[in-house]
Amino acid sequence: MEGGISISHNNEFVTRTEKDSFGEVDIPITALYGIQTMRTVQNLSFSGKKLREYPEYIQSLARVKKAAAMANQEAGVIAASISQPILHACDQLIEGYYHDQFIVDILHGGGGIGTNMNVNEVLANLANQYLGSSLGKYSPVHPVEHVNASQSTADVCHTAARMAIVQCFQRTDEELTKACNILEEKAQAFVNVTTISRTCLQDAMRIQLGDVFSGYVSLLKRRHRSLKEAVMSLLTVNLGGTVIGSGVGAPEKYKEVVIEKLREVSKQNIILRDNLFDAAQNIDDLAHASKQLSLFATSLIKVAKDLRLLSSGPEAGFSEIRLPSVQAGSSFFPGKVNPVIPETMIQSCFQILGCDRVVQAALEHGELDLNVFEGSACANIMDGLNMLTNAIALFSELCLQGVEVNMERCDELSNTFIPIVVELKEKLGYSAVSALIKEQDRESIKKLLK
Known part of the structure; x- marks a missing residue:
């Protein structure tokens, strides 16, 4: 030049x-x-x-x-x-x-x-x-x-992008831990609150609201562990492999010490891949990390949707919990407040699922001796992590932290017909109660338990 x-x-x-x-x-x-x-x-x-x-x-x-x-x-x-x-x-x-x-x-x-x-x-x-x-x-x-x-774009970007994903995940890790801790506190706080469960969106038996929230905690902790394991496994890199894994262009002495130098510089526990040809050809390690990220997003969609349903109403919906009000919900309905924070969480997860599709496509379309789409996969994983980090921080602070119970509504729902029938079944048996339902109206059956 x-x-x-x-x-x-x-x-x-x-x-x-x-x-x-x-x-x-x-x-x-x-x-x-x-x-x-x-x-x-x-x-x-x-x-x-x-x-x-x-x-x-x-x-x-x-x-x-x-x-x-x-x-x-x-x-x-x-x-x-x-x-x-x-x-x-x-x-x-x-x-x-x-x-x-x-x-x-x-x-x-x-x-x-x-x-x-x-x-x-x-x-x-x-x-x-x-x-x-x-x-x-x-x-x-x-x-x-x-x-x-002694380097190539192939081993430099492969290595740096994986290190960057791990670095991005540090913030994500902190926010996910915080969210799980808040949900755990809510599970303990709601352990004595009895409400109604639902299967097929229909009334079912009584349940403690704390048990419902404990399910959310267990789900997110499990997905968090899997995501962390997948991300940290990315610290197995190919620096020294140059273009296709042969190491041509890098002297032996360089290859002997460069990973050690990288550990020293990065303070990360970086190790060399067993097969550098595999590292150049295949990005399934990125696809695995991305899939774990998408599973976490999918799980969060479920939790956020549940909170949205449980807070629906306030008069014509479930209304078992109250979510914090953060802003006006409508330019048309005065006084209407919508579950905008869960909806923001859900939309961010949609975007994360889109990022994962790009990563899986990058894996699928790798050819021969070098996957040239690896950079796209890495960028989309970082995008997904950053969106998750930002959204979960808002979700924790502006929604989870302020979830409250509508005790009157929970009590009302826990004493509706199906929960009563379930209790009666435990006393009389399924067949006897089924016959009784055919012969008597709901109010008469309720009186049998009083």
């Missing part, structure tokens, strides 16, 4: 010109990214979602590059005079600086090449700037020859 400075008369911004084998591209003179980033933006953008919106991914990419630079120095691939400014640049990204420079579309094609080159160019320019060199000159630090030494 070569650089120069020119004036663009079209937008009146000062630019520099960078060249590659395809020609020249004008780039804002202060930009830390370069020509390969701009080509990705121009050729492969469609979603409107930029890499800069995924800070965990940028930080993970910087950690991978930092570990690679340390391993390359130890292996004698690059000199300390080159690796040290790269390490300094990586630290800047890890600390959250310059994330605005990551302008590629998160869903671009090409197997993630734009993502890898965006980080390579930003790190090279930061390193050269640190050494007093001009942006876009790529000397003495080159984005490919030095920042990307």
Whole structure:
């Protein structure tokens, strides 16, 4: 790559010109990214979602590059005079600086090449700037020859994206734990509240409202455990495998130490995949994590729908519980309050299910020796986790925390016909009560138990 400075008369911004084998591209003179980033933006953008919106991914990419630079120095691939400014640049990204420079579309094609080159160019320019060199000159630090030494997009993005998913999950984990704890408190608080159960949406026997809520707790805790196990298993990565898992292009000494360096940099318990060819070809580990996320979302839909039904009314519905009122429910009905928080939770889960479908499609459409759709799968898992985290936090604070019992209504429903009949069946038997129902009206049967 070569650089120069020119004036663009079209937008009146000062630019520099960078060249590659395809020609020249004008780039804002202060930009830390370069020509390969701009080509990705121009050729492969469609979603409107930029890499800069995924800070965990940028930080993970910087950690991978930092570990690679340390391993390359130890292996004698690059000199300390080159690796040290790269390490300094990586630290800047890890600390959250310059994330605005990551302008590629998160869903671009090409197997993630734009993502890898965006980080390579930003790190090279930061390193050269640190050494007093001009942006876009790529000397003495080159984005490919030095920042990307011993690496490929395939093992860099594979590794960084999985680390990013684990990092994203930390917030999710905290919010899911909080939601389960709140529901557990409600289950204990409602243990002495008797109401009616329903099967096939029809009246059934008496039940303690606390037992209903204990079922929600058990469901969500089980799904939380499964999701956590699936996400944490993603810390088994392929760094050192380069493109298709052969490791060609990376010296043995580098491959021996790079995972150890990555553990040191990331403070995560990262291990190397048993078969690096498998890692390049197949993303079933991502599909498994995504499926566990979708199962959690599906389970949350059930819980949120139940709360919506149990609070329905307040006069013509179930009305066994009251949900917190947070805003007006209608522009037409004065005083109407709707279950907007559960409905928001449900809609977020719909989106998560959509994200999972993309991940499963990315798995299905992988071909031969490299799944080039892996980046799309990773982005959708991060999107799903972020939506779940935000929605469950609102659900906990604005709904679950304030759920109250309508004692009068619960008492009324628990003493309706079917619960009474169930109790009578325990005394007289199913056949006797069935015959009695044919002969007598409901009020007469109720009197038998008084």
